[in-house]
Structures are given as C-alpha cells and as structure tokens.
Amino acid sequence: MSVSDRLPDYPVNSDFVKKLKAALEGRDEARLKDLICADVRHVDAVIELANDDWMKDPSAQLPPGVLVGLWTLEYKRELTTPLCIAAAQGHTACVRHLLGRGADPDASPGGRGALHEACLGSHTACARLLLQHRADPDLLSAEGLAPLHLCRTAASLGCAQALLEHGASVQLEGGTSRDTPLHVAAQRGLDEHARLYLNRGARVDARNGRGETALSAACGAALRPDEHARCLRLCTLLLRHGAAADTRDEDERSPLHKACGHARPGLARLLLLHGADARALDYGGASPLARVLQTAACAPEGEPQLTVQELLNHGSPTVWPDAFPKVLKSCAAVPTVIEVLFNSYSQLRVSESWKDVIPEEVFQMHQAFYQSLFALAHTPRCLQHLCRCAIRKSFGRKCFSLVPLLPLPESLQNYLLLEPEGVLH
The missing domain is CATH 1.25.40.20 (Ankyrin repeat-containing domain)
Structure with missing residues (x-):
C-alpha cells in the first residue's frame, strides 16, 4: 500500500x-x-x-480546467x-x-x-x-x-x-536537478x-543536471543586494579551491555570462581576473556584454555601466555599430551605459533618427547627456578621445592592468578606462 x-x-x-x-x-x-x-x-x-x-466529494465544485482536460488529477x-x-x-x-x-x-x-x-x-x-x-x-x-x-x-x-x-555524504546528488x-x-x-x-572533500567542479558547477550556480543566483558581498566571498573561495572560471553549462553559458546577466561588476571583475573569457558566446550567440546590456535597464541600481567597463577593459568586443540603436533603445534610461559603450568606438556615426527610440521623458531627465550625444551628429570626436582609443587598441585585453602603470594623473587613467563623465566630447 x-x-x-x-x-x-x-x-x-x-x-x-x-x-x-x-x-x-x-x-x-x-x-x-x-x-x-x-x-x-x-x-x-x-x-x-x-x-x-x-x-x-461528489458535490465539490470542479476546477474549470478539469472540463477541458487540462487539470492534473493529482x-x-x-x-x-x-x-x-x-x-x-x-x-x-x-x-x-x-x-x-x-x-x-x-x-x-x-x-x-x-x-x-x-x-x-x-x-x-x-x-x-x-x-x-x-x-x-x-x-x-x-x-x-x-x-x-x-x-x-x-x-x-x-x-x-x-x-x-x-557521516553524511558531501558528494550526494539530490532531486531532479542533481x-x-x-x-x-x-x-x-x-x-x-x-x-x-x-574542507570535507566536496568536489569544487562537480556538475549538476544542468551542467553547472557551484561557481556557475553562484553567479546565476538571484540574490538580494545585501547578499552580494557574501556571494563574492563564496566565489573567491571556490576559485581558490581550483574552480574553473570559464566552465560552460548546458546552454554554453559561462559564470561570466551569468554574473553579467545580474549586472554584478565585482563578481565580473573577479572572474575576469581569474581568466574568464570576455569574448565567450553562449548557444544563443550572446556575449557577456550582450547579457549586461539586456538587463541594464532592469537593474540601474546595480550600476551596470561598471560591468560594461570591466568587460571592455578586459578585451570584450564592442557592439556591432549597426546594432547601436537597439542598445540605445533598451538602455536609454541608463545613459552612463550608453556613454561607456559609445566611448569604446574611435568614431561612431550619430544619426538624428536615434532620437525616435528615446522616450521623451527619458530624454528630458538626462537632457545634458543626450544633447551632447546628438551634438556629435556632425562633428568628429576630439583628439583626446582618439588618443584614448589608440592607447586602448594597443593595450587590448590588458587595459585593466597596463593603464594603471602609466605615469599619468589618476583622472587621465580613469579617462582611459572609460570612466563616465556625464557628457560626451
């Protein structure tokens, strides 16, 4: 029975x-x-x-789904x-x-x-x-x-x-998720x-039913802001115990993809410093940069521009120029993201038609920035910006480590590392 x-x-x-x-x-x-x-x-x-x-109970009111055969009999x-x-x-x-x-x-x-x-x-x-x-x-x-x-x-x-x-087993897989x-x-x-x-011998790179390691699971977890510091300590611990920073799950997403999907710059930086590939593509063809751009408007309090900076300073390819209007449309409410990304191009042709994708209330809220953006529609970028791009191109994916070594004031170092200023020049 x-x-x-x-x-x-x-x-x-x-x-x-x-x-x-x-x-x-x-x-x-x-x-x-x-x-x-x-x-x-x-x-x-x-x-x-x-x-x-x-x-x-014969007198029970049956759920409507039963009548069309959609209700579970459990x-x-x-x-x-x-x-x-x-x-x-x-x-x-x-x-x-x-x-x-x-x-x-x-x-x-x-x-x-x-x-x-x-x-x-x-x-x-x-x-x-x-x-x-x-x-x-x-x-x-x-x-x-x-x-x-x-x-x-x-x-x-x-x-x-x-x-x-x-005597509990620390290796035991559980449930359908394993x-x-x-x-x-x-x-x-x-x-x-x-x-x-x-410390009890858990395998740091054991995979669950979705192909995730513990590091991947931690980076993909939806945590409250007050839990982020604890998660960063956890990921640091996993990496110190030999976790691979660039493993992929069943969807070919790396821990970096997941950290960027939640716009967590400290975690993205940690992974990049341990060798995560900023150029990696998942099965859908999305890069870590694409992941943070997709979620930037949903998590402005997470300062997504910091994650974008980290990726670009570690060699992430920028967005294809023809796709920039799509980024502008989705990230218009977070102009610092637009600024950091725009400044990663030596020259990007600004179109007056871009104004159509920016909601009027967003334009008015960030008027100084968007006025500076559209002022570049008929003007080349300044020489200082072109020098920045030349240095960044020379340093490539080592920008994050080589720029701080330059004998320059901190303000210029920040400029080279795409620190936003609030307007474009």
Whole structure:
C-alpha cells in the first residue's frame, strides 16, 4: 500500500488535527507540546494535515480546467508524524520526549523525515538529537533530497556540521536537478557552508543536471543586494579551491555570462581576473556584454555601466555599430551605459533618427547627456578621445592592468578606462 493510500491515524477532519492546526497557527507552544507528546495514541502515529482530493466529494465544485482536460488529477495530501512536527517547529524537548518513547527517527509518511524538517527549519539542537538516536544522515526524501540539501540558510550551518560529523555524504546528488550540497550553498550565497563542504572533500567542479558547477550556480543566483558581498566571498573561495572560471553549462553559458546577466561588476571583475573569457558566446550567440546590456535597464541600481567597463577593459568586443540603436533603445534610461559603450568606438556615426527610440521623458531627465550625444551628429570626436582609443587598441585585453602603470594623473587613467563623465566630447 502506498503512502497516498494509507489510512492516517488522525484524518484531516478529526478533532485532533483541528486542535493541532489551531495550535500551529496560534504559535501556542504549550498546547502543541501537549497534543504531540501526550494526546497522540502512539509516537509514530500518522497525522493528515491537508487533503484537497476534490474527487472524493461528489458535490465539490470542479476546477474549470478539469472540463477541458487540462487539470492534473493529482492532489495535495500532507502526512506527517508527531516527531516531524516537533522537529519542524524546533521543539527540542518534544523531540527528546518522543525519541525517548521509541519514535522512529526516519519515519517519513509525508515524504520527509524529522531530520529533513529540522534542517529545513535550521534547528541544530533537534538535528543533533535525531542523529544521536541514529537518524540516517543521508535519508532521501520523496523528492530525492538528503538533509544536507535542505541546509539552505545561514542559520542551518550547525545542522550541516552535525550531519557531516555523523557521516553524511558531501558528494550526494539530490532531486531532479542533481545538485550537490555545494551547489545548494552556492545558489544561496552561503560561503560558510561552502567552506565546510570543501574542507570535507566536496568536489569544487562537480556538475549538476544542468551542467553547472557551484561557481556557475553562484553567479546565476538571484540574490538580494545585501547578499552580494557574501556571494563574492563564496566565489573567491571556490576559485581558490581550483574552480574553473570559464566552465560552460548546458546552454554554453559561462559564470561570466551569468554574473553579467545580474549586472554584478565585482563578481565580473573577479572572474575576469581569474581568466574568464570576455569574448565567450553562449548557444544563443550572446556575449557577456550582450547579457549586461539586456538587463541594464532592469537593474540601474546595480550600476551596470561598471560591468560594461570591466568587460571592455578586459578585451570584450564592442557592439556591432549597426546594432547601436537597439542598445540605445533598451538602455536609454541608463545613459552612463550608453556613454561607456559609445566611448569604446574611435568614431561612431550619430544619426538624428536615434532620437525616435528615446522616450521623451527619458530624454528630458538626462537632457545634458543626450544633447551632447546628438551634438556629435556632425562633428568628429576630439583628439583626446582618439588618443584614448589608440592607447586602448594597443593595450587590448590588458587595459585593466597596463593603464594603471602609466605615469599619468589618476583622472587621465580613469579617462582611459572609460570612466563616465556625464557628457560626451
């Protein structure tokens, strides 16, 4: 008999489950403790917390999709045990009590065991108690995830340490994505978790089901701005442990492509300094520069012009001149990006028709810059700019390292490295 066919000891419509849900929703710890430690008939009782099987109720209003055959026939049914509930809530005393009464630490009628729940909730004390009572540190959930895969927050570091101390495998691939624990840490910018796994022998260039290494996963993660510094430390750590800076995933995207897609200049610079190829093309023919230009207008607070500078100063080809109007249209609201890119050409013919792709409100907001741009429609670039281009062409992809060595004032060095000034000359 499968789990979904099993009759629960406490069905979802029972008085016990109603009281249990009320205690959980009300965060009534005392009542919850009484229910799961004293009121259940046996410690491994199966409790049904949810069941939306509308097929069991003839009077149920069917979802409209059913009538056209588009609705899945699966339904949500949530089964659990007192031990899983206690571990998920971080109630150490309840976990100790239930284990003392002989609760099975690996029981998982709902697909996840108590150890999974403890790790998901970052409850280190509960995880240690379960492991001391011989919970399997590599127990797989119904989704194929081990407890280490559920150590997903900075607060779960203690859980990860306890798992490894009790023999958890740091190489285990999990779920349909086949992520290792190192991939999970990388996706969430957990530098201390990554350090722990690497020190325990995690393979730094192991690939998941999408062909990503941990470095690639970290660079592609959508993180909050306050998490960027931690992610930068994590990527530095991975590179120091031998991660290849230019590996490609199944779409031929490199870590640099992904860092540029999120307009993260510090990360792009780190990768470029470790040998990432600024000229690389993915399967769609997009370069790292194309990736940052595609997202520049969506992330102006990330100062995308800094990423564009890094790429151009490390030898990235610039945009084909005929495609410049498309860049102007997509990046008009971020004129510093337009300025940096425009200054990477020795001469680029400005057309009055370009005004048509710039929204009027954007033009007015950045009037000084756009007036300087269109003033060049009938005027060649100044001699200073032409000298800049000649020096940059001579230095090529080493601009970033050779320009600072020139015996020039810092302001001129910045000029050579395409530092924006707000107007064009």
